[in-house]
Amino acid sequence: MMAGGVQAPLRALPRRFGRRDLDPIVESAREATYPAPYPECWYVVGRSIDFGDRPTFVQCAGNQWVVFRDASGQARAVDAYCPHLGANLADGTVQGDCVECPFHGWRIRGDGCVVSQSSEGQDHPGHRTRSWAVQELHGWVLVYHRHADVGAGPAPEPPYRIERVAEIDDGGLLWRGEHDAGLIQMHILEFIENTVDFQHFAAIHGSLRVPWTEIPVPGLRIHHEATWHRDETEKQVCWFNNDAILEFRGKPIPKSGAHAKVRLEGPGSIVRFEFTLAKGGGRVVMYQSHTPVAPLTQHVRFRWFSDPSVPKPLASFIVGNWVSQWRQDHAIWQRKIYRQNPLLTRGDGPIHQLRRWYGQFYPTPASAAPQAAE
Template identity: 35%
Template sequence: MFSLRSGFLILTVTVPIALAANDTLFKIPILEAGEIYMKQVVNSRLMDILPSYMNLYSPLFYIQAIVLGVLGYFLYGIIFRPIDRIRVLGDVGYRPDGKFTKKEIARSVKKRRVVGEIPPVYPNGWFGVIESWKLKREPVYVSVLGEQLVVFRDEKGEAHILDAYCPHMGANLGVGGRVVGDCIECPFHGWKFRGYDGKCTEVPYSEKVPDFAKIKAWTSAELNGWVHIWYHAEGVEPTWKIPELKEITSGTWQFKGRTEHYINAHIEEIPENGADVAHLKQVHEPLMAAGTDLTKMWSKYFSWGQHIWQASWHQLPSPDEHVGCMTVDHDLKCFGFSLPFVKAHVTALQIGPGIVYLTIEGTPFKGAWLHYLTPVEPMVQKLVHNVYMHWSIPNIIAKFFMYTEAIQIERDMMIWNNKKFQAKPVFTRTKEDSLISKHRRWYSQFYSEHSPRLNFQKDTLDW
């Protein structure tokens, strides 16, 4: 409907102008030219095929055209554009208090909250640094895992990750740097550093390049729509590979949208939810429409529907002991009746500390959520979800499921953002609590002797 009306509008402009345009037209005053234009429109056969309500002399017609154009733009966005939902600290996960905004409360909680006896803040493993589509010709400065990095593509299209600061005078290569061949050029004095090993290859004003002039080049891999970095506190090379999702690389599954959240918590607390099957009923049973506020989602107005979850978690055997697996069966009941089109079986593979590949199979669809969890600060995590579904699935369907996932994550965030890490939890002798204990033992393999820890310094008035 929108494209048909657009066609009519284009015809009303282009056809009469083509009929009326001649040398004389451009030599007469503009008001007379407009009059000639309108006469040509009225006398043309175009008026015979236009609907009666499309009266070009009526101001209402032009108001309707503008309204339809705006509505068409928003409908196009809803139906065809991939979702891009971004929530920073203070947007969700906190409750306003009096005159204080959520952002003010977020800053306050971050300062005064009891953190607890937390494990090391940066575990070892593969982490997502940047989505591939965001890395074009210009270098990108990234701060993750306590490191300052520059990510860039060389002229052959290969992605590289280097330390961000030039060893010469400390300029940030990711801010104003330029890609030249397989190198990045410093914006300050033009020193060039090779992407794959960080070696300085040229100093513009010197015939000889010092042998020790180099910066750290990080082990990286680009796969499944992401540029990854390997981080290990002991300098150990990668001990496992990131699995390729062939449905993505072949184009069978296409990108349908993303969400991005910033969470005030220790990194281990977020994947731990995968083994915490007991929290599913308490946090995720109420309908999506009940919202993200844990105190309001149990409203009687939404009690007619519930999400039903059946879940389990286990560690994969060697040589894949770095992978944890959560399986979930989901059902949605409304007035006691199951809705078959939202039934789904989910398999979530936690690959190391920072990557989850979640495949979902339902009645009308099959696809994958890619979860990338990367520490921005010791107690601030960036969580990005990418959704991929079969190319034939309309974006509006993918948006529905992505929005549902976002609501469920934002409920968890109200807990993560405000909780204390319990190093020695009080567990019951149940299967539910035993899974959390097993997950913590499994996750401990990603810490090593020199894994960075958060050091607290008590402020005093002593000089």
């Protein structure tokens, strides 16, 4: 009854992918209930193949960056606006290890140092702009958004790097696909908090959907058993485990089980799923990323890999099944608020524990609190 009661009014709403029909007054009231919008962490800024020999403008977590590849092919990020008179460096060109400003020709290296001012032909070693740490992860470029004001010049080393999967690097797992889900009107906290919201699995994720769609498959239900815990050694990591099995008329269907082990790095900006198919059927590794381009707007991307024994269509089926379930969530996230003091019941997961853990990505506990009191 709960599922029907929650879902019925939502079905009448228009599709919400990247919706632009939002009431700005409602949206600012929603935003004020949440913690600050940009926790410190690694964010995906695009696909590796999209950063070539041209500087690219990126808007992320309240920053404007220009991302380019230096002469060695390494991706670099510096503030997008020139330290001279503010031209957008993305309108310039890449020259060797530098991005060259389109206005007066200053050349700025990936570490933020101005190495020449071409109009006078002189070096200006003391002139700098801010640079930002960059990591590439299995086909994505990530930039580390920091809160600390460390000034202009080389970016400090971030407190952690996103863990790589050795089998992707050595070819043991094959790239199988990617999906750009566009812009979702939600706070970044919602995804990670979802992992401890144990009550919503039956209500929102109980019906099987046709993969990649929101069309329910009649008669079939999914039963979920979920757990969450913090990593014991890496403080920026937490884990979500879910065992799902299909049910027909309330009875489990043999061999229909699948296990998902989910590693969340940072405040859920980078999420790695490992789906293990029943009876040694193989493994699919999927990444999901959340990049806040505005306080309540996440750019969500997916890319996935699998054992060679898992055919590409099967990998797509498994990922599509997840994406269908996830769309049920963001229908909720795009219209909800954050309750700082929720009324919880026995069936709820460790929501307060998760929130305390999430606070580590803010400079102070006060800045992790909602912007408006409840």
